[in-house]
Amino acid sequence: MFLHNFKYELKMVLRQREFIMWLMLFPIVLGTLFKVAFGSVYSNTDLFQSIPVAVVNTSGDEVYKQMFTALGEGDDATLSITYTDEEEAKELLFAGKVKGIIVNDGGLYLQVSGKGIRQSILQEVVSRCNLYRTVVMQAIADGDIPLMNSVIAELSKDVKACRDVSPTADNPDVYVQYFYNLIAMVAICGSLTGLHVATSSQANQSELGARKNFSPTPKFTHLSAALLGSCVAQGVSMILCVTFLRFVLRINFGGNLLLIYAAAVMSGVLGVTLGFFVGSIGRLKYEIKSAIMLSCSMVLCFLSGLMMGNIKGILAEKAPWINRINPVAIISDSFYCLNMYSDYRRFITKIVAMAIYIGVFTVLGVLLSRRKKYASL
Amino acid sequence: MKPTVVKIDNLVKRYGELVALDHFSLEIKEGEIFGLLGPNGSGKTTTINCLLSLLAYDKGEIEVFGKEMTPVSYDTKSQIGVIMQNVAVIDELSVRENIDYFCGLYVLDKAKRKECVDWAIGFVGLEDFENFRPKKLSGGLLRRLNIACGIAHKPRLIILDEPTVAVDPQSRNRILEGIQQLNREGATVIYTSHYMEEVEQICTRIAIMDKGRKVAEGTKDELKSMIRNTESVTIEILELPEDVRAKIASQPHVYETEYDGNKLTVRCSGGRHNLIRILGVLQEAELGFGRVYSELPTLNDVFLEITGTALRDSKE
Numbered sequence: 218m219f220l221h222n223f224k225y226e227l228k229m230v231l232r233q234r235e236f237i238m239w240l241m242l243f244p245i246v247l248g249t250l251f252k253v254a255f256g257s258v259y260s261n262t263d264l265f266q267s268i269p270v271a272v273v274n275t276s277g278d279e280v281y282k283q284m285f286t287a288l289g290e291g292d293d294a295t296l297s298i299t300y301t302d303e304e305e306a307k308e309l310l311f312a313g314k315v316k317g318i319i320v321n322d323g324g325l326y327l328q329v330s331g332k333g334i335r336q337s338i339l340q341e342v343v344s345r346c347n348l349y350r351t352v353v354m355q356a357i358a359d360g361d362i363p364l365m366n367s368v369i370a371e372l373s374k375d376v377k378a379c380r381d382v383s384p385t386a387d388n389p390d391v392y393v394q395y396f397y398n399l400i401a402m403v404a405i406c407g408s409l410t411g412l413h414v415a416t417s418s419q420a421n422q423s424e425l426g427a428r429k430n431f432s433p434t435p436k437f438t439h440l441s442a443a444l445l446g447s448c449v450a451q452g453v454s455m456i457l458c459v460t461f462l463r464f465v466l467r468i469n470f471g472g473n474l475l476l477i478y479a480a481a482v483m484s485g486v487l488g489v490t491l492g493f494f495v496g497s498i499g500r501l502k503y504e505i506k507s508a509i510m511l512s513c514s515m516v517l518c519f520l521s522g523l524m525m526g527n528i529k530g531i532l533a534e535k536a537p538w539i540n541r542i543n544p545v546a547i548i549s550d551s552f553y554c555l556n557m558y559s560d561y562r563r564f565i566t567k568i569v570a571m572a573i574y575i576g577v578f579t580v581l582g583v584l585l586s587r588r589k590k591y592a593s594l
Numbered sequence: 595m596k597p598t599v600v601k602i603d604n605l606v607k608r609y610g611e612l613v614a615l616d617h618f619s620l621e622i623k624e625g626e627i628f629g630l631l632g633p634n635g636s637g638k639t640t641t642i643n644c645l646l647s648l649l650a651y652d653k654g655e656i657e658v659f660g661k662e663m664t665p666v667s668y669d670t671k672s673q674i675g676v677i678m679q680n681v682a683v684i685d686e687l688s689v690r691e692n693i694d695y696f697c698g699l700y701v702l703d704k705a706k707r708k709e710c711v712d713w714a715i716g717f718v719g720l721e722d723f724e725n726f727r728p729k730k731l732s733g734g735l736l737r738r739l740n741i742a743c744g745i746a747h748k749p750r751l752i753i754l755d756e757p758t759v760a761v762d763p764q765s766r767n768r769i770l771e772g773i774q775q776l777n778r779e780g781a782t783v784i785y786t787s788h789y790m791e792e793v794e795q796i797c798t799r800i801a802i803m804d805k806g807r808k809v810a811e812g813t814k815d816e817l818k819s820m821i822r823n824t825e826s827v828t829i830e831i832l833e834l835p836e837d838v839r840a841k842i843a844s845q846p847h848v849y850e851t852e853y854d855g856n857k858l859t860v861r862c863s864g865g866r867h868n869l870i871r872i873l874g875v876l877q878e879a880e881l882g883f884g885r886v887y888s889e890l891p892t893l894n895d896v897f898l899e900i901t902g903t904a905l906r907d908s909k910e
Contacts, residue, residue: 221698225687232686420648424682428743430665431646432699433672590650590665593609594643
């Protein structure tokens with residue numbers, strides 16, 4: 218009896234228009250839009266990548282060549298150097314293929330075609346090279362090779378101080394927060410399936426509920442099969458959502474993908490049980506309850522920063538309790554904690570909060586739905 | 595004597611101040627097609643909901659198959675099939691899946707269930723629509739699916755709550771024939787409707803309800819014999835002098851005349867040659883007339899005479 222119910226509940230949920238729209242298509246569309254919207258931001262992250270520069274050596278000075286070799290070596294090289302003549306260097310500069318031209322005619326000077334951080338870095342490099350050249354030339358004149366080598370090493374070390382250093386365990390990208398909120402929203406949209414479970418099991422809320430109630434199948438069997446079916450369907454949609462974001466849109470959620478999947482599935486279950494609880498309250502029809510539920514979900518998502526990134530920070534300052542009880546914020550925070558902190562203490566706190574919500578919503582929902590007879594239909 | 599399938603005793607159901615069922619009692623025997631006839635709001639659906647233990651009631655007792663009916667009477671419930679007034683099917687499932695799902699709530703054995711589903715699909719004539727979703731079906735086909743979902747497990751007691759509302763005449767006839775066939779195959783049927791023609795056509799016994807009360811009960815003939823009217827003669831006539839109307843009213847067995855300027859209706863109680871006598875009066879007065887027809891009393895006449903209002907004029 219249970220398996221029969223479960224099989225059909227799963228089929229029903231997976232074929233529901235709301236399910237397909239809100240839990241399958243919506244994250245794909247919104248996730249893609251986010252990716253497009255933040256694409257330019259992501260492309261600017263090459264700020265700390267090698268700066269393309271043309272070097273024109275008219276003096277044949279080998280000391281500078283050694284310095285540039287040091288600056289242009291390795292994966293995290295500061296400069297990406299093209300050795301060329303003056304004419305070609307200008308062509309590269311005007312074509313935007315290099316950010317500046319460093320001319321060595323006994324001393325170094327820089328030619329640039331605009332202003333910017335990269336040009337400033339190049340200016341700094343040129344100034345330092347000129348400074349160190351004086352020291353190196355003096356060391357050569359004195360025959361002090363160790364001093365010369367240490368100056369070159371120092372030059373290289375100084376410039377590498379501009380490295381992109383992560384203060385956290387994994388990906389500190391602020392924009393990934395939007396994708397956490399998106400996953401949280403998909404989870405909360407799962408409340409629609411929970412809502413359907415509740416209304417379709419109550420004789421005073423739907424004809425289907427009446428039909429189930431006068432059948433010889435105990436109500437608890439209907440409810441448990443329907444809830445489990447919805448949770449499984451929701452779990453699948455959450456896994457697909459995370460997979461799409463991670464592997465199609467290539468959003469970097471950090472290292473522990475397995476825990477992200479686990480948190481996503483759990484948040485989906487939270488969404489279903491929230492809907493089940495709300496659906497068990499009162500006598501309103503499914504259509505009205507789903508409209509209320511969707512509106513509430515949007516408000517919760519707004520408060521967790523889906524539409525306005527800094528709202529969560531404002532709330533943390535003005536009314537921190539809202540973030541603590543907002544299930545959407547708890548869900549997105551769980552991903553954030555997993556990504557930002559190297560220990561799991563905060564992540565576990567969020568998971569426990571979710572588990573408490575799931576337990577409370579399920580128990581209250583079952584208590585409200587368990588009635589056998591109705592005062593009116 | 596056939597065993598009692600349903601026994602409702604002194605049932606009272608109130609919605610606040612409104613008394614929906616007022617000391618309502620009923621006894622239905624095995625093999626009957628029992629009609630519950632009454633206008634909208636008379637208490638038919640409330641009776642059914644109480645009988646199915648969906649609705650809490652204030653007073654009274656309900657027994658089905660000799661056992662008290664409660665929400666956990668699963669054995670009893672497994673022998674009942676219900677076709678509700680509104681279609682209750684699942685939009686996301688196909689015709690076959692819908693029937694299989696609802697049948698599965700009653701029949702656990704897979705092989706037996708498949709047999710039942712095949713039988714139900716054939717019974718309502720949905721063979722060509724097995725894989726259709728409900729939204730692709732017309733109103734009539736949807737009603738048939740609703741019926742198939744209610745009867746697939748071959749119940750001993752079938753309750754149909756106004757199953758033909760908003761159904762085209764062709765589908766309606768098919769549904770009514772189907773109910774009679776189920777009855778011939780051994781099912782006891784409770785049929786509620788406010789369409790008196792349907793109830794007259796298929797029911798072996800009828801209870802007429804009004805304002806939560808049972809106002810009459812019996813076979814068609816028994817009900818009709820309860821009222822004074824045995825024949826209504828209607829004559830299309832454009833001019834009817836008052837003296838001629840008075841002469842018609844004074845004929846034997848005539849107890850009421852009604853004239854609306856176009857049509858004269860004469861109601862008679864008993865007698866064999868009422869029509870001939872009435873036409874004789876008109877010929878004697880040399881009055882021309884159009885179509886003439888004589889009707890035997892209907893359940894509407896029964897309802898009209900008992901409650902003072904026509905069945906279809908009654909409001910909730």
